Amino acid sequence: MTQRSKRFAKRAERGINKESYIHELPELGLCVMNSPSDPKPSIKLKDGVIVEMDGRSFDEFDGIDRFIAKYAIDIEQSETSMAQDSQSIARLFVDINVPQKNVRRVLSGCTPAKIVDVMQHLNVVEMMMALQKMRQRLKPANQCHVTNWKENPALLAADAAEAGLRGFAEAETTVRVARYAPFSALALMVGAQVGRPGTLTQISVEEALNLKLAMKGLSSYAETLSVYGTIPSFVDGDDTPWSKGVLASAYASRGVKSRFTTGSGSEALMGHGQGCSMLYLEVRCLLMVKGAGSQGVQNGSISCIALPESLPGGVLGVLAENLIAASLGLEVASGNDALASHSDIRKTAKLMLQFLPGTDFITSGYSLIPKKDNLFGGGNFDGEDLDDWLVLQRDMRVDAGLLPVREDETVAHRRKAALAMQAVFKDLGFPEITDEEVEAAAIAYTSDDMPDRDVVADLAAADDFLNSDLTAINVVKALSEAGFDDVADSVLEMQRQRVLGDYLQTSAIFDEEFNVLSAVNTPNNYQGPGTGFRVEGELWDKIQNLPQVIDPRSLVADEKADAKLTLTPKGEPQAGDENEVVIAVGPAFATSSDETLAKLSHTDVLKAIIAGIESEGANWKVVKAFTSADLAAIGLSGAKVSGSGIGIGLQSKGTALIHKSNLAPLNNLELLSQAPNLTLESYQALGRNAACYAKRKPPHPVPVKIDNTARLRLIVQTTLLHSREVNKIDEDRGLVEMAVSFQ
Amino acid sequence: MTHKKPTKNLTYPFGKHHRSEIPSRSGKTLDNIEVDNVLAGTVSPDDLAIQRATLEAQAQVATEAGYTEVAENLLRAAEMTNIPDDEILDMYEALRPGRSTYYQLLSLSQWISSQFDAELTGNYIREAADAYRDTGLLKMDDG
Numbered sequence: 103m104t105q106r107s108k109r110f111a112k113r114a115e116r117g118i119n120k121e122s123y124i125h126e127l128p129e130l131g132l133c134v135m136n137s138p139s140d141p142k143p144s145i146k147l148k149d150g151v152i153v154e155m156d157g158r159s160f161d162e163f164d165g166i167d168r169f170i171a172k173y174a175i176d177i178e179q180s181e182t183s184m185a186q187d188s189q190s191i192a193r194l195f196v197d198i199n200v201p202q203k204n205v206r207r208v209l210s211g212c213t214p215a216k217i218v219d220v221m222q223h224l225n226v227v228e229m230m231m232a233l234q235k236m237r238q239r240l241k242p243a244n245q246c247h248v249t250n251w252k253e254n255p256a257l258l259a260a261d262a263a264e265a266g267l268r269g270f271a272e273a274e275t276t277v278r279v280a281r282y283a284p285f286s287a288l289a290l291m292v293g294a295q296v297g298r299p300g301t302l303t304q305i306s307v308e309e310a311l312n313l314k315l316a317m318k319g320l321s322s323y324a325e326t327l328s329v330y331g332t333i334p335s336f337v338d339g340d341d342t343p344w345s346k347g348v349l350a351s352a353y354a355s356r357g358v359k360s361r362f363t364t365g366s367g368s369e370a371l372m373g374h375g376q377g378c379s380m381l382y383l384e385v386r387c388l389l390m391v392k393g394a395g396s397q398g399v400q401n402g403s404i405s406c407i408a409l410p411e412s413l414p415g416g417v418l419g420v421l422a423e424n425l426i427a428a429s430l431g432l433e434v435a436s437g438n439d440a441l442a443s444h445s446d447i448r449k450t451a452k453l454m455l456q457f458l459p460g461t462d463f464i465t466s467g468y469s470l471i472p473k474k475d476n477l478f479g480g481g482n483f484d485g486e487d488l489d490d491w492l493v494l495q496r497d498m499r500v501d502a503g504l505l506p507v508r509e510d511e512t513v514a515h516r517r518k519a520a521l522a523m524q525a526v527f528k529d530l531g532f533p534e535i536t537d538e539e540v541e542a543a544a545i546a547y548t549s550d551d552m553p554d555r556d557v558v559a560d561l562a563a564a565d566d567f568l569n570s571d572l573t574a575i576n577v578v579k580a581l582s583e584a585g586f587d588d589v590a591d592s593v594l595e596m597q598r599q600r601v602l603g604d605y606l607q608t609s610a611i612f613d614e615e616f617n618v619l620s621a622v623n624t625p626n627n628y629q630g631p632g633t634g635f636r637v638e639g640e641l642w643d644k645i646q647n648l649p650q651v652i653d654p655r656s657l658v659a660d661e662k663a664d665a666k667l668t669l670t671p672k673g674e675p676q677a678g679d680e681n682e683v684v685i686a687v688g689p690a691f692a693t694s695s696d697e698t699l700a701k702l703s704h705t706d707v708l709k710a711i712i713a714g715i716e717s718e719g720a721n722w723k724v725v726k727a728f729t730s731a732d733l734a735a736i737g738l739s740g741a742k743v744s745g746s747g748i749g750i751g752l753q754s755k756g757t758a759l760i761h762k763s764n765l766a767p768l769n770n771l772e773l774l775s776q777a778p779n780l781t782l783e784s785y786q787a788l789g790r791n792a793a794c795y796a797k798r799k800p801p802h803p804v805p806v807k808i809d810n811t812a813r814l815r816l817i818v819q820t821t822l823l824h825s826r827e828v829n830k831i832d833e834d835r836g837l838v839e840m841a842v843s844f845q
Numbered sequence: 846m847t848h849k850k851p852t853k854n855l856t857y858p859f860g861k862h863h864r865s866e867i868p869s870r871s872g873k874t875l876d877n878i879e880v881d882n883v884l885a886g887t888v889s890p891d892d893l894a895i896q897r898a899t900l901e902a903q904a905q906v907a908t909e910a911g912y913t914e915v916a917e918n919l920l921r922a923a924e925m926t927n928i929p930d931d932e933i934l935d936m937y938e939a940l941r942p943g944r945s946t947y948y949q950l951l952s953l954s955q956w957i958s959s960q961f962d963a964e965l966t967g968n969y970i971r972e973a974a975d976a977y978r979d980t981g982l983l984k985m986d987d988g
Binding site (some may be wrong): 164172176203353394396591594601602607 | 861864889918928969972
């Protein structure tokens with residue numbers, strides 16, 4: 103082997119290289135699109151029934167083919183759609199003149215293989231454009247995950263409150279110990295209503311328990327209905343398309359919203375890929391979801407995301423999944439939930455494919471909590487990343503479902519949620535939530551900050567709760583009696599909404615006044631510029647108004663003179679001897695500004711330069727250049743009135759140079775361009791070198807700190823300080839010699 | 846009990862346009878289900894359950910909005926409002942792979958259909974029975 107490059111070795115340690123990358127292996131289903139075993143599109147009808155689909159006759163259909171052919175394909179549309187050239191269908195997706203409904207109609211007649219064939223014609227940007235049009239609800243939203251390792255109900259309620267406050271339309275929890283489920287569902291529901299009335303909540307547990315908790319009124323939606331693209335995977339999951347279909351109807355019959363879960367890679371992971379591409383199997387899943395009559399799906403590989411990401415085109419394939427789901431008329435919660443990469447760059451790049459076009463829920467579960475408290479296996483984006491998300495929304499003028507919050511209001515909502523849970527636990531006779539727990543929950547970082555609970559007593563009480571007749575109605579009563587009338591009313595309203603069933607329609611969420619926003623009453627009407635969802639008005643104000651934003655006017659207005667330094671005008675500069683160095687300062691120096699970007703006072707900087715000049719036995723005088731704020735011009739004007747022809751230019755923000763009278767303005771002897779990195783030693787060395795040039799002695803190196811982030815951190819301050827310098831330009835005053843007095 | 850039926854041709858969302866007209870399964874309308882009623886102990890789970898006619902009306906909304914399959918699901922759901930929680934869980938269990946013979950599914954289909962006035966749900970189970978028989982998803986031991 104050749105000698106190891108230190109740069110290659112360093113890169114090999116990076117997160118991006120901790121991941122596995124493989125070539126395709128279609129036999130094992132390790133192929134995103136285009137497996138040689140994927141069927142070719144075909145359809146044959148006889149007496150209004152599909153008798154052949156994608157090369158398989160009715161007799162060869164497996165259970166999934168049967169289900170799709172029976173429930174998911176529009177027979178009246180199918181012959182037209184199947185006869186249409188795939189590329190021409192693909193073009194409909196990105197043609198702004200073709201409304202979403204028309205694309206959906208064409209797709210409703212397509213078989214799984216045909217849909218895959220259409221997708222092959224779209225590149226990543228086209229898919230994003232298409233997703234912007236095909237999303238079902240007008241306004242994008244987001245779903246979050248809320249869990250904690252100790253399964254502390256006060257902390258769970260506090261986190262749910264924060265989730266609601268931050269604008270998540272849906273919040274999902276799960277359990278480490280299944281028996282905690284009734285308490286966790288309860289805490290999530292109560293907390294979320296404290297944060298924002300109308301926040302939908304769910305708990306991800308085993309199907310039968312899930313349904314039971316929903317029937318008790320403790321959760322308002324479900325997305326545990328997983329389907330798979332091959333029958334052996336289905337059977338491993340102990341379900342069939344029909345059993346899942348019955349569950350979908352069962353939830354709706356109790357007024358509970360539900361959506362399915364699919365995602366590429368699951369079949370290959372379970373060893374049942376049958377040699378097909380991930381996308382082909384995913385389309386089968388999505389057609390099952392549609393055929394079952396579910397209003398929506400969470401997909402985008404979900405927990406298997408690292409598998410498609412190991413393959414070429416994996417992230418593109420996952421975007422295609424989201425796009426197909428939306429184009430079948432389904433609500434889409436578009437993945438981005440499970441940890442997808444060690445690399446922040448890679449995670450964020452992938453996120454943008456959904457974040458920018460907007461989906462019904464940008465993530466299937468943004469981890470509101472720190473990673474160690476995430477019981478879904480660690481989130482792709484965590485509590486630590488919330489401000490990053492908010493800044494990205496502000497950068498790109500995009501609504502990805504979150505709103506900025508203030509710390510004080512967040513803590514107040516968290517405390518209220520924990521207090522509400524304390525009251526409910528007390529009223530229903532559950533083990534006490536102590537005041538100490540409430541206070542800890544209000545400000546906790548993780549569940550490590552929470553006191554331990556008596557788990558045995560909790561679980562026994564949770565069992566009793568599950569088996570009792572207690573429902574959300576008892577919770578409403580407990581909340582009201584403890585004085586949490588607003589929370590009681592919101593929890594009751596969540597129950598009353600079940601009677602109406604409005605939120606069973608596609609892509610439904612509630613705003614904080616319980617107005618339903620679904621694809622029926624607020625459909626996505628995107629048809630090019632000027633249409634569809636736009637971030638404007640009050641929403642844009644909210645998105646840009648992050649708590650850490652400062653008012654730049656406060657910085658500009660904050661003019662002050664250096665109290666320890668007085669510069670008194672003496673008139674036009676008089677030429678000195680050839681041992682002289684002229685220090686030319688900017689118009690604002692010491693009179694309208696008092697320190698440099700490195701926070702050095704103008705007094706100290708000037709003293710350091712003078713000390714440097716004097717150390718080489720040269721003379722100095724100070725002039726103020728009212729003619730320009732430009733460093734080269736300031737320095738050159740000083741050099742031109744210097745007896746030696748050597749001048750130092752010094753801007754108020756601290757940038758400095760040595761100039762010579764016979765040089766062109768942008769040529770100079772030495773430049774200290776990074777003001778934030780300069781120290782008093784740097785300025786003293788600069789003065790010394792200027793004296794050396796004047797005396798024709800060799801100069802010395804100037805010490806400078808290296809900080810590559812200085813410009814990034816201080817560019818706003820630089821701009822504002824410099825604007826002050828520019829404001830003080832007064833051409834009529836020209837160059838004025840100054841008497842210097844230090845106090 | 847005689848249930849009040851929602852009027853035909855409701856405008857979506859019902860909560861905005863027909864809030865006081867939509868009866869729950871018990872027949873109460875939402876203006877009679879306030880926190881004060883809860884405190885008085887006069888609210889039962891049936892007061893907060895959706896009734897069949899409302900789901901049928903939501904199915905109509907879905908159809909008109911172009912969501913045909915959602916509408917069909919909501920119509921099955923409408924029928925299932927008549928089916929008790931335990932029966933629903935049993936029906937789900939019977940439809941899981943390898944749980945039922947062909948004849949068990951057929952008799953379940955007939956029973957659900959007749960017992961709960963649930964023809965669509967009954968048909969759905971019968972279609973499952975046929976598909977399970979043809980594609981190997983039935984219980985294997987007897988037949």
